[in-house]
Amino acid sequence: xxxxxxxxxxxxxxxxxxxxxxxxxxxxxxxxxxxxxxxxxxxxxxxxxxxxxxxxxxxxxxxxxxxxxxxxxxxxxxxxxxxxxxxxxxxxxxxxxxxxxxxxxxxxxxxxxxxxxxxxxxxxxxxxxxxxxxxxxxxxxxxxxxxxxxxxxxxxxxxxxxxxxxxxxxxxxxxxxxxxxxxxxxxxxxxxxxxxxxxxxxxxxxxxxxxxxxxxxxxxxxxxxxxxxxxxxxxxxxxxxxxxxxxxxxxxxxxxxxxxxxxxxxxxxxxxxxx
Amino acid sequence: xxxxxxxxxxxxxxxxxxxxxxxxxxxxxxxxxxxxxxxxxxxxxxxxxxxxxxxxxxxxxxxxxxxxxxxxxxxxxxxxxxxxxxxxxxxxxxxxxxxxxxxxxxxxxxxxxxxxxxxxxxxxxxxxxxxxxxxxxxxxxxxxxxxxxxxxxxxxxxxxxxxxxxxxxxxxxxxxxxxxxxxxxxxxxxxxxxxxxxxxxxxxxxxxxxxxxxxxxxxxxxxxxxxxxxxxxxxxxxxxxxxxxxxxxxxxxxxxxx
Numbered sequence: 001x002x003x004x005x006x007x008x009x010x011x012x013x014x015x016x017x018x019x020x021x022x023x024x025x026x027x028x029x030x031x032x033x034x035x036x037x038x039x040x041x042x043x044x045x046x047x048x049x050x051x052x053x054x055x056x057x058x059x060x061x062x063x064x065x066x067x068x069x070x071x072x073x074x075x076x077x078x079x080x081x082x083x084x085x086x087x088x089x090x091x092x093x094x095x096x097x098x099x100x101x102x103x104x105x106x107x108x109x110x111x112x113x114x115x116x117x118x119x120x121x122x123x124x125x126x127x128x129x130x131x132x133x134x135x136x137x138x139x140x141x142x143x144x145x146x147x148x149x150x151x152x153x154x155x156x157x158x159x160x161x162x163x164x165x166x167x168x169x170x171x172x173x174x175x176x177x178x179x180x181x182x183x184x185x186x187x188x189x190x191x192x193x194x195x196x197x198x199x200x201x202x203x204x205x206x207x208x209x210x211x212x213x214x215x216x217x218x219x220x221x222x223x224x225x226x227x228x229x230x231x232x233x234x235x236x237x238x239x240x241x242x243x244x245x246x247x248x249x250x251x252x253x254x255x256x257x258x259x260x261x262x263x264x265x266x267x268x269x270x271x272x273x274x275x
Numbered sequence: 276x277x278x279x280x281x282x283x284x285x286x287x288x289x290x291x292x293x294x295x296x297x298x299x300x301x302x303x304x305x306x307x308x309x310x311x312x313x314x315x316x317x318x319x320x321x322x323x324x325x326x327x328x329x330x331x332x333x334x335x336x337x338x339x340x341x342x343x344x345x346x347x348x349x350x351x352x353x354x355x356x357x358x359x360x361x362x363x364x365x366x367x368x369x370x371x372x373x374x375x376x377x378x379x380x381x382x383x384x385x386x387x388x389x390x391x392x393x394x395x396x397x398x399x400x401x402x403x404x405x406x407x408x409x410x411x412x413x414x415x416x417x418x419x420x421x422x423x424x425x426x427x428x429x430x431x432x433x434x435x436x437x438x439x440x441x442x443x444x445x446x447x448x449x450x451x452x453x454x455x456x457x458x459x460x461x462x463x464x465x466x467x468x469x470x471x472x473x474x475x476x477x478x479x480x481x482x483x484x485x486x487x488x489x490x491x492x493x494x495x496x497x498x499x500x501x502x503x504x505x506x507x508x509x510x511x512x513x514x515x516x517x518x519x520x521x522x523x524x525x526x527x528x529x530x531x532x533x
Contacts, residue, residue, distance in 0.1 A: 012440075013338075016333055016336055016338055017338060019329065019333060020333050020338060020341075020344050023326075023330055023333075023344070023347075023348060024344060024347045024348070026408070027347055027348055027350055027351060027408070027412075028347060028350075030362045030363065030366060030408060031350070031362065033362070033365055033366060033372050034361070034362045034365050037365045046370065047370070049370075049374070049375035049378050049379065050370065050371065050372055050375040051375075052372075052375075157462060160458055160461075160462070161417065161458060164417075164421070164454040164455060164457070164458045165420065165424070167454050168421065168424035168454060168455075169424070198420050198423055199420040199423075199424075202416045202417060202419075202420045205349070205352055205353075205416065206352070206413065206416075208353075209352055209353050209355075212353070212355065213354075213355030213356065213357070213358075215355075215357060215472060216490070229355055229357055229358075232357065233357060233472070236357075236476070241368075244361050244364065245361065245365055247358075247361065248357075248358045248360075248361030248362055248364075248365070251354070251355055251357065251358040251361075252353070252354050252358050252362070254353070255350065255352070255353020255354055256350060256353070258353055259346065259349050259350055259352060259353050260346060
């Protein structure tokens, strides 16, 4: 009996690892392929059939992409916009999500749906009235302007995600903190916030990514200070395959680093939550 | 935000209201766009939720190296739909990796055009694969964060009483995971209605989708009115969807706030 149990557990482990490795391959393999594509000499990109392992590596294709007009400036723009967006939307979104989770007020569900409808509204259309307003305010073609739109776009999601996180943070703990002499603010900062941090990190990832990847608002609201995706999309159709592949890889590369940093943060927080 | 919403709402209604909606509905690409979008969502969202749930449970199972797995699986979070489209373009394109692979194992001699207008199923599947690859991670992260919040005692209690894995998931984990599932589903579906850069990178305009049509009407035809009509349509479908999810997965506070 015991042996059967341990055998079952063992085979379960093997199955779990198998699945995990399968999923990892599914995620990583296409990235490997685009990396190889963009690190191959330009002739190799048109070659048939394609080799899985490149015969020669070269930075030509990538240098060709980076040296293309406007790419470098667009990259710097993108990073700034994403960082401003991240800070703004977490600073506004966290208290809002907390309020939604903790306090029952009339029209709360309506408010939730209202938040979502704004997000459901296509970015393309949203950007037109905003472009007009931004010209009036002098925010047109500025990074702050794009970041503000991105914040507006990310905020509903940030609020919803933080809301669902705070709903799951036991209220009793906060109440305990209150009876032990914490002010409501302290109870939030010392009890609810640390418990909610893993989820907030998830919200942060999402916000950064949304801004880094967003194309339309950025395209419509800027002329010269294009973000990277906006720049790539505008020139994509006239570009040769090597430019597209290098551009695709270059859009992906920072994500690897960024997710890596957040991963550590996520894992640190886990230790605290799982007690 | 409210002003922008109001403005956009009024666009198709004020003045030539029905004209633009009729123009949209009468357009050659409209029916295809609507069908493609809905089919894509029906295929992708359940698939992604299932995959994400399995992934989240695997992370939670405490495998050795689960941190590494989590890192790898969250990588697509940082990948834009544009970039994902380009990645899969390198695979599905005529001289791409898939054709090379099929030749190497001897199935084909010459490259077959997967991304051709003569091959709508191929296009659809390519887009579905690229979308699944890209956007499963966001669902998974929300579910992992949700799983973290489930008190360990509950899961341990369930383990002690000894139901099988399936029953544990079905009767203990899923109900406790409801708030996270709700957010993940709403978010994923709404975003799926708006995705099109993948489609454009892979299929151009051969495979119309709702958001893509809105983009073309705005960008190429310089007709923001019809674009707005598409936008309002997407908006209404998304609202209907959200209400449906909220109803179906209503969060009971006393159940969750333990």
